[in-house]
Amino acid sequence: MTPLLSVQGITKRYGHHIGCADVSFDLYPGEVMGIVGESGSGKSTLLNCLAGHMTPDAGQVVFDTRADGPRDTVTMSEPARRMLGRTDWAFVHQNARDGLRMGVSAGGNVGERLMAVGARNYGDIRAQATDWLGRVEIDATRVDDRPTTFSGGMQQRLQIARNLVTGPRLVFMDEPTGGLDVSVQARLLDLLRGLVRDMGLSAIIVTHDLAVVRLLADRLMVMKSGHVVEAGLTDQVLDDPQHAYSQLLVSSVLQV
Amino acid sequence: MTMQNDAYNFAYLDEQTKRMIRRAILKGLAIPGYQVPFASREMPMPYGWGTGGVQVSAAVLTPEDTFKVIDQGADDTTNAVSIRTFFERTAGVATTTTTRNATVIQTRHRIPEEPLTEGQILVYQVPIPEPLRFLEPRESETRKMHSLEEYGLMHVKLYEDIARHGHIATSYAYPVKVEGRYVMDPSPIPKFDNPKLGNMAAIQLFGAGREQRIYALPPYTQVVSLDFEDHPFVASKADHPCGMCGAEDSYLDEVIIDDAGGRMFVCSDTDYCEGRQTAGHKGKDAA
Numbered sequence: 001m002t003p004l005l006s007v008q009g010i011t012k013r014y015g016h017h018i019g020c021a022d023v024s025f026d027l028y029p030g031e032v033m034g035i036v037g038e039s040g041s042g043k044s045t046l047l048n049c050l051a052g053h054m055t056p057d058a059g060q061v062v063f064d065t066r067a068d069g070p071r072d073t074v075t076m077s078e079p080a081r082r083m084l085g086r087t088d089w090a091f092v093h094q095n096a097r098d099g100l101r102m103g104v105s106a107g108g109n110v111g112e113r114l115m116a117v118g119a120r121n122y123g124d125i126r127a128q129a130t131d132w133l134g135r136v137e138i139d140a141t142r143v144d145d146r147p148t149t150f151s152g153g154m155q156q157r158l159q160i161a162r163n164l165v166t167g168p169r170l171v172f173m174d175e176p177t178g179g180l181d182v183s184v185q186a187r188l189l190d191l192l193r194g195l196v197r198d199m200g201l202s203a204i205i206v207t208h209d210l211a212v213v214r215l216l217a218d219r220l221m222v223m224k225s226g227h228v229v230e231a232g233l234t235d236q237v238l239d240d241p242q243h244a245y246s247q248l249l250v251s252s253v254l255q256v
Numbered sequence: 257m258t259m260q261n262d263a264y265n266f267a268y269l270d271e272q273t274k275r276m277i278r279r280a281i282l283k284g285l286a287i288p289g290y291q292v293p294f295a296s297r298e299m300p301m302p303y304g305w306g307t308g309g310v311q312v313s314a315a316v317l318t319p320e321d322t323f324k325v326i327d328q329g330a331d332d333t334t335n336a337v338s339i340r341t342f343f344e345r346t347a348g349v350a351t352t353t354t355t356r357n358a359t360v361i362q363t364r365h366r367i368p369e370e371p372l373t374e375g376q377i378l379v380y381q382v383p384i385p386e387p388l389r390f391l392e393p394r395e396s397e398t399r400k401m402h403s404l405e406e407y408g409l410m411h412v413k414l415y416e417d418i419a420r421h422g423h424i425a426t427s428y429a430y431p432v433k434v435e436g437r438y439v440m441d442p443s444p445i446p447k448f449d450n451p452k453l454g455n456m457a458a459i460q461l462f463g464a465g466r467e468q469r470i471y472a473l474p475p476y477t478q479v480v481s482l483d484f485e486d487h488p489f490v491a492s493k494a495d496h497p498c499g500m501c502g503a504e505d506s507y508l509d510e511v512i513i514d515d516a517g518g519r520m521f522v523c524s525d526t527d528y529c530e531g532r533q534t535a536g537h538k539g540k541d542a543a
């Protein structure tokens with residue numbers, strides 16, 4: 001089987017400082033990869049390089065495109081990469097404000113990607129937006145309200161709806177549950193798990209929270225100082241960590 | 257007619273500045289709808305008074321031209337009179353209020369009712385040239401959206417309109433797509449005027465002074481107003497005939513005519529209305 005995403009030797013430096021170094025892995029269709037590590041370990045840097053928000057200094061990010069098969073997204077043209085960004089890829093930001101248009105109604109937020117790929121029937125766009133609000137458990141009566149009137153958890157769910165409406169194949173998430181109350185986190189995780197399963201999504205999820213990867217991720221990479229120090233099946237890594245740093249990470253969580 | 261004041265170069269601007277503006281105009285004509293940056297000059301009038309249009313007019317006027325200025329359709333507002341006077345003084349050009357007799361027409365908020373012809377130039381005063389700014393304030397991002405033809409956001413604006421008002425409520429500065437490529441703000445003309453933008457025989461030039469942008473439509477350019485399949489663009493106007501000349505096809509202003517709150521609808525294009533009245537047409541409110 002062809003990997004959906006094949007990452008080879010991704011390196012990103014900030015001046016002399018290492019953001020992430022020589023990261024390689026394959027992600028197969030329907031797989032969810034978790035990336036964990038302490039603050040500053042390079043998780044967001046890596047994710048941004050993979051999603052085309054940042055240009056890596058070295059390495060390849062080969063995505064299995066629908067039209068042309070595997071293509072290196074680092075070297076493809078910017079229009080083609082941006083097109084992926086609003087069709088086959090989705091990006092869920094930690095801070096919903098970074099991923100939403102706060103001055104646009106919930107329906108407009110969800111409809112934007114549809115319109116970006118050419119939808120021109122208002123009734124259809126609105127029906128799809130309303131349907132998606134339902135799927136992320138936002139009441140349809142809120143379709144014309146702005147996200148500023150939504151709670152943090154609702155904003156995050158709206159961001160997810162806005163990203164998934166065009167049926168992407170790969171979702172990048174940076175701390176999707178960060179900054180939310182614990183009970184709100186649990187509900188969001190449940191929702192994400194359902195969507196990932198129902199849609200057969202592939203995803204890469206960056207998080208500090210080992211509970212998040214335990215619930216969502218099939219595989220796990222542990223990062224430290226920009227390097228991947230351990231990778232494997234989630235349960236294996238969490239239950240039987242091999243690297244000293246992973247052991248520390250797992251035990252520190254267990255102590256909480 | 258006033259003689260040209262020798263203290264100024266012809267049409268106020270120095271030749272080098274006019275050359276720079278003409279280059280921007282030519283580039284704009286070569287890439288219809290594309291916003292060309294230019295180094296806007298200080299003009300002896302405030303920005304709100306159409307300094308972008310004034311600079312474009314200054315760059316295209318020749319001594320043989322006949323110049324007309326309209327402000328919301330009228331030739332006699334303070335703004336129109338002062339711009340007309342400015343070019344009488346600085347360029348010594350002939351001026352007119354008759355659309356047909358003008359070779360260069362500077363306008364704010366309207367396109368004349370009488371179809372323009374080849375050889376005429378229509379210069380628009382533009383306050384905000386960027387149609388995407390409403391939803392995307394970052395200039396770096398809007399520039400990229402134009403260059404990559406990422407125009408979904410323009411429809412988000414129209415979507416919001418329908419969601420809020422039940423129909424596309426945008427009635428001025430209604431966005432258009434030019435030759436299937438660039439999305440353009442036609443300046444705050446009523447959407448009633450939008451159909452005149454397309455396939456026009458005259459050259460259309462747009463000048464934004466404060467924002468330092470010029471864009472253009474060469475003659476006979478395809479211009480399409482954006483819309484949805486189930487909410488098509490409609491070039492609406494008040495559903496009345498003109499009270500003065502009886503015209504059924506012209507854009508109307510509603511004016512209050514007495515202290516008792518009496519109103520009437522009258523052509524916003526004063527030259528058009530007067531022309532019709534002179535030709536014997538009479539509306540129901542005409543004396």
Ligand SMILES: Nc1ncnc2c1ncn2[C@@H]1O[C@H](COP(=O)(O)OP(=O)(O)OP(=O)(O)O)[C@@H](O)[C@H]1O
Binds near residue numbers: 017
């Ligand atoms: N724009 C930047 N300029 C310079 N250094 C940066 C920049 N962004 C990140 N870094 C550095 O790169 C390293 C990796 O940062 P990154 O944000 O990827 O970590 P992270 O694992 O996402 O951390 P967190 O969990 O706090 O979000 C850190 O040492 C950070 O200080």
Ligand SMILES: [Mg+2]
Binds near residue numbers: 174
């Ligand atoms: Mg981070």
Ligand SMILES: [Zn+2]
Binds near residue numbers: 498503523
């Ligand atoms: Zn009239």
